[in-house]
Amino acid sequence: MDKKFLVIGDIDTDLFLKVDHIPTWDEGLLADESQMLPGGKGANTTVQLAALGPKVSLMSCIGDDVFGKIGLTNLKNNELIDTSFIKTTSNPTTYCVMLLDNTGEKAIVVAPSVDIYPSLKMIEDSKCDFSSYENVHIIGLNPSKTLEYIEYLKQFDVSISVDLDSANGSEKQLLSIIDKSDIIFINKQGLHKLIKNVDDDVAVKKLGKKCKNTTIVCTLGSKGVMQVSNKEFTFEKANKINPVDTTGSGDSFIAGWLYVNFCLKDYNVSTKLKFANNCGETLALCLGGQGILLKNPEIGKDKIEFYEPFDAFGYLCNLSIYPFEYEGTIWPTSEQCYQAYKHTDEDYRRKIRECDDIYEVIELGRNVDSGSYDEYRWMTERVDVMYDIVLAKFSQNEDIKRLLLLTGDAKLIEHTKNDDFWGDNFDGTGENQLGKVLMKVRETLRKQSKRVDFESNN
Structure with a gap:
């Protein structure tokens, strides 16, 4: 497979504490299990996209500490991931503490670093050939930096996608990001921050009218996903699952969508959304955001070879x-x-x-x-x-x-x-x-x- 993708985003380490229930105010409880796993939306998306076959570069920054080493080691162990654009800084690596109950629901506490995302200067100095990539995907949780990235990338002939997640930032910033991007991923909460007091389908259609040249993909959790592109609206319901951990499911969904959209172009929109849904749902059956993703959730390959208990299958x-x-x-x-x-x-x-x-x-x-x-x-x-x-x-x-x-x-x-x-x-x-x-x-x-x-x- 000769397709290449570039992800600009974060790397962190997640400390999982499995608990009986999510505690309320001033409540203390003991964790049943604990586990430290690599995470970060940028790293998660990179790992899951590489698991599907294409080569992926990650542009990010980490601290010279144990959390940074955990995240970087997992990425370097994958031969399809290019880590040459990951820079080490003097600031600590971001880490998250995740409380996870028996239903798969979670509460998250983030200890952020100053350097969660690379600076524009890091990107300009990277000597990266951006035009060689099929798509540049940006983790858009910092609207100001995201706009800087987009303005810089516009000089290259490359598709730009942005993960807005719950849409942090002002309405003006967010609409500018959407209008200047080729593809936007947003969840239900983010959608209704921008388009208020209407049903989900009406909201995404209205957003599509505001930004006519952008493909908008909106995830609805257990309900499914909506997409608006060139005035065409598509809804695909989710499958019923019993999730173990929903951490990184959205990142895995996006990886699946990017893969099927750019690498398996012959499929219709509905089939592509099914594929992406399956990617997100598959990861929800594992702990952490970088569990190995199936290489063919229903489509993409006609055979699966397995042997060792620790390989992808x-x-x-x-x-x-x-x-x-x-x-x-x-x-x-x-x-x-x-x-x-x-x-x-x-x-x-x-x-x-x-x-x-x-x-x-x-x-x-x-x-x-x-x-x-x-x-x-x-x-x-x-x-x-x-x-x-x-x-x-x-x-x-x-x-x-x-x-x-x-x-x-x-x-x-x-x-x-x-x-x-x-x-x-x-x-x-x-x-x-x-x-x-x-x-x-x-x-x-x-x-x-x-x-x-x-x-x-x-």
């Missing part, structure tokens, strides 16, 4: 840790369950279940001299057993169930040279039985979801 791997119940027993991984059921002795199965070393698990499973292994029985029923186990895993873990359904009709392939039965033997000559099992499970879950939706509507 690691949840498809039997080694990934998603506990589930099978025949009355809780299993940490589907691999342990599968290896154990090669044997009929309950004590031997328990030994495999309680083993912490996955290599030892596989060795125990392959032990044909255990005294309870029947090769004929196992060779006859192993595919059916694998299907039952994998179905249990995905049925009982809503997050990965949703991710599996979002793969659409893509062919799922265990891509390994180590197995020509369960995998593809790395060259396509293998039977790919695990991939076939996963696709069968996906179809079963899809039918179950449609049946539940039908019953709930009747």
Whole structure:
């Protein structure tokens, strides 16, 4: 893929505290879990856009401190992300404390830095060839700097998009930003700061009339998304999900929209909005704003290759840790369950279940001299057993169930040279039985979801 994008925005680090509920005034409570993850709208959008395939540059600034190093390390580990325009300053890196309850709702406290966004001088001195990019995307939470960026970028032949989010700033500044940009992303709260006392669709149409040459994309949270472009209005409803964390969902939506708009131009507006919706919803099933995004939420690729539990599609791997119940027993991984059921002795199965070393698990499973292994029985029923186990895993873990359904009709392939039965033997000559099992499970879950939706509507 030869498309390139540039993001001008922020990098920060997010400290997540999982709590039972968001506290009220003067209330103290203990966090159930804590985790520190890289964040920032600019960095989030960059990571999610790169996950979809194109090369992305991020122009930003950070402090020479632990928070800056956390954010920068994650970006540098991605070969599709160019970090050469990220400058280190003497001021501290911005960080956020996020309180996250069991419903996925959150409260955020930001400790901002003086240098959240790069100065215009940093941009001018960067020697960046802006015209080489398909699109320059600006995080527009600082209206004054955003206007400076836009005025400077107008000399280059490049598309400019701005994420206004909740529309901070004066009405005059915001309308000027919208009018001078090619694409604007704004949420419902921001929209109604500009167009008051009317319904959502009326508001976005009115804003479109004020800024006729700008494509306006307005997200409505769980309701969906609206778009106005060249007087054409489109609404696309959201899918129903049970979010884990909505941090960065808007950034992921924008990444999906930019990708499908500039890289998959043959799709109509409705399909593009569905794609972007799926990107935002997929990220909401993970903690943090830089979880790995699916490379093809329903469209974009016709096959998905997986193998390791920590890669982009690691949840498809039997080694990934998603506990589930099978025949009355809780299993940490589907691999342990599968290896154990090669044997009929309950004590031997328990030994495999309680083993912490996955290599030892596989060795125990392959032990044909255990005294309870029947090769004929196992060779006859192993595919059916694998299907039952994998179905249990995905049925009982809503997050990965949703991710599996979002793969659409893509062919799922265990891509390994180590197995020509369960995998593809790395060259396509293998039977790919695990991939076939996963696709069968996906179809079963899809039918179950449609049946539940039908019953709930009747």
